[in-house]
Amino acid sequence: MTTLIIGGGVVGLSIAFGLLQQGKSVLVLDGGDGDFRASRGNFGLVWIQGKGVDCPSYSNWSRRSAGLWPGYAEDLKKLTGIDISLSQKGGVDYFTDETELKDRIAALESLKQAVGGDYPFEVLDHSGLKKLVPEIGPKVIGGLYSPMDGHVNPLLLLQALSSAVRRLGGDLRTGAQVVGIEAADRAFSVRLANGDRAEGEAIVLAAGLGASELGPELGFKAPVRAQQGQVLITERLPFFLNYPSGTLRQVNEGGVQIGASKAEIGADDREDLGTIAKLARHAVDVFPHLAPVNLVRSWAALRVMSPDGLPIYQRSTKYEGARFVTCHSGITLAAAHARLLPDWVVGSNQVPDLSDFSEARF
Amino acid sequence: MSRDIYDIAIIGAGPAGMAAAIEADRRGASVVLLDEQPRPGGQIYRNVGIATPRQREVLGQDYAKGDALVTALERSGAKHLSDITVWQITGTGRIAYSRKNQAEQLEARQVIVATGATERPVPLPGWTLPGVLTAGAAQILMKSGGLVAEDAVLVGSGPLLYLIAAQMVAAGSPPKAMIETQTGSDLQAAMKHLGGALRGWRYLAKGLSLIAQLKRAGVRRYTGAGDIKVLGSDRAEAVSFTWKGRELRIETDTVLLHQGVVPNTQITRSLQLDHRYEEDQRCFVPVTDTFGLSSSPIVSVAGDGAGIGGAAVAALSGQLAALGALHRLDLITNETFETSSAPILETRAKELAVRPFLDRAYPPSQQTLKPVDTTIICRCEEVTAGDIRRYAALGCKGPNQAKAFGRSGMGPCQGRYCGLTVTEILSAENGISQQETGALRIRSPIKPVTLGELAAYQEEEHA
Amino acid sequence: MFTPLETASGRQVTFNFDGREFTAQEGTPLAAALLGAGVSEFRSTPVSASPRGPFCMMGACFDCLVQIDDVTVQACMTPVRDGLVVKRIPRPDVSAEPHDSAPQGSENSREALRA
DSSP states (O other), rough: OEEEEOOOOOHHHHHHHHHHHOOOOEEEEEEOOOOOOOOOOOOOOOOOOOTTTOOHHHHHHHHHHHHHHHHHHHHHHHHHOOOOOOSSSOEEEEOOHHHHHHHHHHHHHHHHTTTTTTOOOEEEEEEHHHHHHOOTTTTTOEEEEEETTTOOOOHHHHHHHHHEEEEEEEEESOOOOOEEEETTTTEEEETTTTTTTTEEEEEEEOOGGGGGGGGGGOOOOOEEEEEEEEEEEEEEEOOOOOOSSSSSSEEETEEEOOOOOOOOOOSSOOOHHHHHHHHHHHHHHOOOOGGSSEEEEEEEEEEEEEEEEOEEEOOOOSSEEEEEOOSSOOTTTTHHHTTHHHHHHOOOSSOOOHHHHHHHHO | OOOEEEEEEEOOOOOHHHHHHHHHHHEEEEEEOOSSSSSSTTTTTTTTGOOOOHHHHHHHHHHHHHHHHHHHHHHSSSSEEEEEEEEEOTTTSSEEEETEEEEEEEEEEEEOOOOEEEEEOOOOTTTSSEEEEEHHHHHHHHTTEEEEEOEEEEEESHHHHHHHHHHHHHHHOOOOOSOOOHHHHHHHHHHHHHHGGGGGHHHHHHHHHHHHHHTTTTTOEEEEEEEEEEEEESSSSEEEEEEEEEEEEEEEEEEEEOOOOOOOOOHHHHHTTEEEEEEETTTEOOOTTTOOOOOOOTTTEOOOGGGGOOOHHHHHHHHHHHHHHHHHHSSSSSHHHHHHHHHHHHHHHHHHHHHHHHHHSSOOOOOSSOOOOEEEEEEETTEEEEHHHHHHHTOOHHHHHHHHHTTTSSTTTTTTTHHHHHHHHHHHHHHHOOOHHHOOOOOOOSEEEEEEEEEHHHHHHHH | OOEEEOOOSEEEEEETTTTTEEEETTSSBBBHHHTTTTTOEEEEEEETTOOOOOSSSSSSOOOOOEEEETTTEGGGGOOOOOOOOOOOOOOOOOOOOOOOOOOOOOOHHHHHHHH
């Protein structure tokens, strides 16, 4: 039995990797070089603090994935030799505004209660934070540290996954743009732009923004929209930054990555000057010593957002064997997707409870 | 911050940009010309305005031809902003640039991109060693550094290689040797274009005269050379190569590489204009009409940036691009547009006649188009040809995926010296055309800019 | 090696690169001034620490990078002026992970780290 996976980004490949580890046969169909790809443009965080403030089960699911990450990274390294530079020493969020900090503390406190108290984080004032991160500037009034957070090199992850899927015997076809799906129970036939076809008994739609078009053919609403995010990367610097934040991290090659904006402007992945300047200002506010540092590149990428921003895990009610997966935190959730989701895909007994993430909520 | 608005902004003050600025100004448009260098001229006429008699003697008559353009530009009313780094152009004609470490911007109704050419990448073993430069770099050093390479070995092929060698001879420092990659069969393939090329006979005569000069000066030439390597641990020490079945080695601490020039498409690609792979010149060129108009209604491309034609063609293209822009802006009548452009078009066609012959006689060498696995192809991130082949095996179809996998094109040069090679390797590995394989997407900033400068930017605008 | 085409006629100025004093004609591209003085290696790469120097001389290759006033610049695009102090770029030490430092704030922090 072959499972077709539509989408060769981090989400699709993680599921493929997990299925292959269970001995299943998979065929991954991946699009073109110029397609919108969150897997190439994301910030690279394995991030927990502040996620799921209004949805404790999302917080728990993310946390569970973060816990699975070390083993997942190790699996990939063993199989491919690629060290994807996972670091989970904790993360820091920096604040320059008193009210924002207070609001965030309140939100984390309420989330901590909602998840039963196990939600470690620490509030640091300017001097407390300065001991942790000596480079912060005077505009930083304080921050939040949580040992739950971390980061990874998302591009090495993408490469490692591509390599792992092939090494485990998976069929990964790139440049394979899916233009149509003919569906029946446990029988799916996919049409490609070049006229080729691919067949499988199960199908996972993990096509990011492409899902909105393909979803209805499998009986999904697939209500996803693009949300643009812009990111900056500096020249390589000597290492100084131990902890990632939601907006600043030093990548394993030495560059400081600065992000990320949010813009509801549709499927537009062009960077713009106003946003670049705003991100640069934030970076220099937090770390004044970055002022003379060169920006080497900026980019914009598109987040794949559901209406409430949470993931969707949906089994088709129309065709047996069809699954729909989408989320905007494909890196944080990658370990869960590889280790837990395959059971949900094949429908075995050890299925994680994903009922809070069904499409029925929309 | 109030922004200046111009009818026409021109990027690059080489022959194309200067000619465009002069033409547009002469016909009443408000014109701004932005350039990286302190003085107009581009690379070909670099520093011509302040060249010493000795430099003029060494560099020759073709260099001195730049005087006329530079003088005309200086006399024109076009605003010339020198020492400028343009780091973003938008599809609406907004140009962001740095001047004296300050971010500034302006707007234009029509933009003419005249950013010329860069040397084609020459990925050979050892090409990253100190002491290895492009041949063009050696010429720039004559123009703006007052320096000539001593006991240098020239490697590669193309008319510019002969010109630079002859200039070195004139400077009293002839190259130690020329290791040339073009072969007899390249010449044979070129011969069928000889008829057309004879319309541009002056270029051919000039080329033959350069070669004769080199012969008279006793410069040793090894044509049809292969398997070229620059040897050395911390800097260039020697070049080894095969020639007529023999393995040779020449000691030198200065190696000058040249495999022709290719359009600098960083800006046109950052604007996501349509590009096509030009088979004859083995490079990507922006798709343009006769007047250089690109797929954007407000952006034209003039000079070598639109396809390699040389300095004379560039100046003519600059004039044509200016006429096209003036016409779109209704600053000239239909009649003026047509009568003014007709003779320029005719001259340009004559000047271009020699190109097909030259393109075939001096193609990029197979060794640099298909580098061996261990050769570094991305100088910034030190990615090898073998890495790219490995990514192809993992399913990489295009250079953007290869960049995500292995960082080729992510360094400070933004793919200027690896992009074409990555496309060639992926195309060969995947059996897909270069056109379909595509080119790197170029993002802002076109050149690095400090965070501090960017951070100050918006505040100014709000003030 | 690169040697002068002629005896320099312009104003000679002094600048410093990596702790050494050099003289050059004012306005000469810094990369040319150093090449003329026999310096062809300007930096070592962040990837493999291999030596690099000027390659294209026209601002395209970014191999001649140096630092002036803490800003990384292209030596081929920087004119020499009197008193210029030019440094080599500090290389990120890829082998050295940033040092581990635990939060030092309240009791809560140590508890947080144990959790």
